[in-house]
């Protein structure tokens with residue numbers, strides 16, 4: 001029997017959706033560089049590529065946009081459920097509960113494109129509804145005339161965001177739509193492999209994304225940068241953390257042993273939306289010092305900047321608060337999760353084994 005703790009280097013599926021090349025630092029979505037898609041296309045166009053297998057024609061794009069826009073409203077009972085969740089619950093827990101409650105008898109097996117579109121369309125509305133309720137603001141109804149990302153920002157901020165802000169968030173959301181069999185996508189595929197429904201798979205995936213070693217990292221990057229505070233404090237702070245055996249958030253990746261291509265693309269986006277932002281200046285300095293110290297304390301481990309480091313910078317620069325970072329990641333990754341679930345609909349049950357290390361009773 002082959003043992004691989006953490007399933008490192010174990011292949012459990014074939015996919016047409018993406019190639020994550022950890023040695024070359026490359027990310028491909030169905031024959032396109034993800035970095036090019038992020039800069040040249042919209043959220044809906046890339047979702048179409050992942051779901052249907054090709055970039056849309058103008059007509060196909062119009063149809064998809066209309067379908068997504070038509071599914072944004074969340075039903076009354078979902079709003080009541082969100083309102084009943086204690087105020088101190090974190091946004092990912094709210095999202096998980098609300099998505100779970102979307103499951104109805106007609107959400108059965110096999111998953112359909114209509115279910116996928118409906119769920120993807122509702123994610124931003126759930127987050128914005130909760131966000132506004134906690135701030136005692138009247139939640140804004142979704143606007144059908146805006147694209148997915150522009151509408152998300154509109155519902156959060158209560159006014160239309162600038163084009164530069166929409167482009168920056170669009171780039172982040174595209175770069176994080178899909179990433180092979182990461183922990184949350186794998187989780188979703190495991191649930192789907194039992195022929196459970198789409199809502200159950202996505203609910204489970206949200207639970208996996210919530211953890212700080214996966215999607216929970218960007219808000220911890222912000223905490224780290226706030227604790228560091230000044231450029232002068234970067235080296236002593238980071239050194240002290242590494243001396244204590246702590247992990248530096250926003251660095252390291254299971255697959256990428258060189259630069260994470262999403263971090264490279266996002267650092268450019270961050271510089272374009274936040275040129276004179278002192279916070280970005282601090283982040284760039286901290287990155288440089290952290291990479292030097294990681295090489296000193298963990299030589300040969302291939303620890304580099306990952307997507308979460310610059311995700312924090314981009315989202316902060318467009319005025320999103322830290323509590324919205326991981327939920328925004330869920331907004332984009334729903335596309336990849338659902339594409340995998342559709343692709344895996346007829347796959348074999350995923351069922352690995354464990355080695356029993358306890359004792360055996362006498363017969």
Ligand SMILES: CC(C)(COP(=O)(O)OP(=O)(O)OC[C@H]1O[C@@H](n2cnc3c(N)ncnc32)[C@H](O)[C@@H]1OP(=O)(O)O)[C@@H](O)C(=O)NCCC(=O)NCCS
Pocket residue numbers: 006212213214215217246247248249250251252253254255298301303306307308
């Ligand atoms: C992403 C991550 C979970 C990948 O973990 P992994 O593949 O299981 O890596 P391992 O836990 O096997 O780590 C390998 C070595 O690098 C070290 N390491 C990994 N990431 C590190 C980090 N961010 N800071 C300091 N050391 C780190 C580990 O301590 C380990 O050291 P050792 O060989 O002395 O035991 C890990 O790099 C991490 O925790 N990063 C911080 C959280 C983060 O940014 N997550 C977002 C990912 S996109």
